Amino acid sequence: MRIHPTTVAAVDLGAESGRVAAVTFDGTRLRLDVTHRFTHTPHPVDGILRWDLDALWSGIRHGLATLAAGDVPIASVGADAWGVDYGLLDADGGLVDDPTCYRDPRQPVAMARALKAVGPQRIYGATGVQIMDINTLFAVVSDAAEHPARLERATTLVMMPDVVHHLLSASRVTEYTAASTTGFYDMARGIWATDLLDDLGVPTHFLPEVVPPGTDVGPLLPDLARGRLGGARVIVPPGHDTASAVVATPMSDPRALYISSGTWSLVGVEVPEPVITDRTRRANITNEGGYAGTIRLLRNVAGLWLLQACRRHWATEGTVYSYPELVTLAGTVSGLRSIVNGDAPEFLDGHDAPSRIQDYCARTGSVVPQSVAEVVRCVLDSLALGYRHVAEDLHDVTGHRVPSVNIVGGGANNALLSQLTADAIGVPVHCGPVEATALGNAATQLVSLGELGGLSDIRRVIAETTQVTTYSPHEREGWDTAYGQFTRLVSIDRERHGLPGD
Known part of the structure; x- marks a missing residue:
């Protein structure tokens, strides 16, 4: 080298x-x-x-x-x-x-x-x-x-x-x-x-x-x-x-869950070969190609899309919030009161997202969020529950519980979401690098140029390059009940829209 x-x-x-x-x-x-x-x-x-x-x-x-x-x-x-x-x-x-x-x-x-x-x-x-x-x-x-x-x-x-x-x-x-x-x-x-x-x-x-x-x-x-x-x-x-981002994820454990967090969140584990079974089909788990012969066993979750859509809507009404401002507001209100399934088809186009969230909560019996803070807290709580849902399904299809979570991408900067994820899943969450995608992209070019030795070498260098922030789970009360409510919503939505699943 x-x-x-x-x-x-x-x-x-x-x-x-x-x-x-x-x-x-x-x-x-x-x-x-x-x-x-x-x-x-x-x-x-x-x-x-x-x-x-x-x-x-x-x-x-x-x-x-x-x-x-x-x-x-x-x-x-x-x-x-x-x-x-x-x-x-x-x-x-x-x-x-x-x-x-x-x-x-x-x-x-x-x-x-x-x-x-x-x-x-x-x-x-x-x-x-x-x-x-x-x-x-x-x-x-x-x-x-x-x-x-x-x-x-x-x-x-x-x-x-x-x-x-x-x-x-x-x-x-x-x-x-x-x-x-x-x-x-x-x-x-x-x-x-x-x-x-x-x-x-x-x-x-x-x-x-x-x-x-x-x-x-x-x-x-x-x-x-x-x-x-x-x-x-x-x-x-x-x-x-996401494949480039996973390359640059400095996972502390080979069984760690990764979350490439942006408009979409891709939540999964790295495995050596495809896992295509009736169980993975029922869980709607995908096999996507990875670097160096790996497979990314994962599920797409509608990430920060709902938050982005809400922010755009509020801007059209005359109030422009930064993402840090929205996260700060969400931290001022109680959590786990309003829950939605962010992957429900009615949220796909992002049109009038706050009203659609309110309508969804009213229809499903959840507390209807009223303020900007309550809407954002609903989105973040629901996203953390969505991450737990994927983690539970991956445990079911692989037989292994995830020991930790690594969040990379823009969502790694969201301290509240990171803490909620740790609380929802009950394991440590390691955040960073934010620019994982560009770093993984570049690092694989450097391998081809003979400057790096391969995947393990890339991750060693990324770990030496990046400062990682860790969030430990500390609030467990209410999460199991909320998770039960979330999985019920997912099942109802699948049946209502004729989507694949159990």
């Missing part, structure tokens, strides 16, 4: 914001410097909610241009992004149209159609992936039925991080961890589940080559390879942002 500093660029895209960061390894520690941050939002075009790719690409180019004009040579560039969304390339390598957004109302409709056509057992058995209406599978089912021209024009489907890699290098492959979020990738066999797509009437001619994280897909295109980016390669990291 060389010990002179090496710097790589990590493009890290979330569902609300993006950033370009320079990450330098000095032989002992990683240093992350965010070059550019930008926000973005989907918008309806031609009747479908789509991502503004021009805005995303503009933000990325701005960050890369800043790096190109800097003092430090950049050895490589790699991008990670949220899962499930995709772009379609035509024969000339152009995008057929802007990538569609998983929050479009067409997705639940298409999921219901697919479940009626082949059943949840068929879908889960073919893939090992959690059945959710956000899955790519249901977007392409909708495309095939309602917008077949999109698929007819396409020669290659690439997941969102690989849309960026295509724009960086003209590559036409998609990366394994991102492909594993589609709901039509066979996790047991490591191939596309073409038989499932055939049964659902979805063409398969556009399915790309899937490459492992760490693959070098070529140099930057000439119009980008300028200045300090002149010699940079494009190295695909774990493309799914």
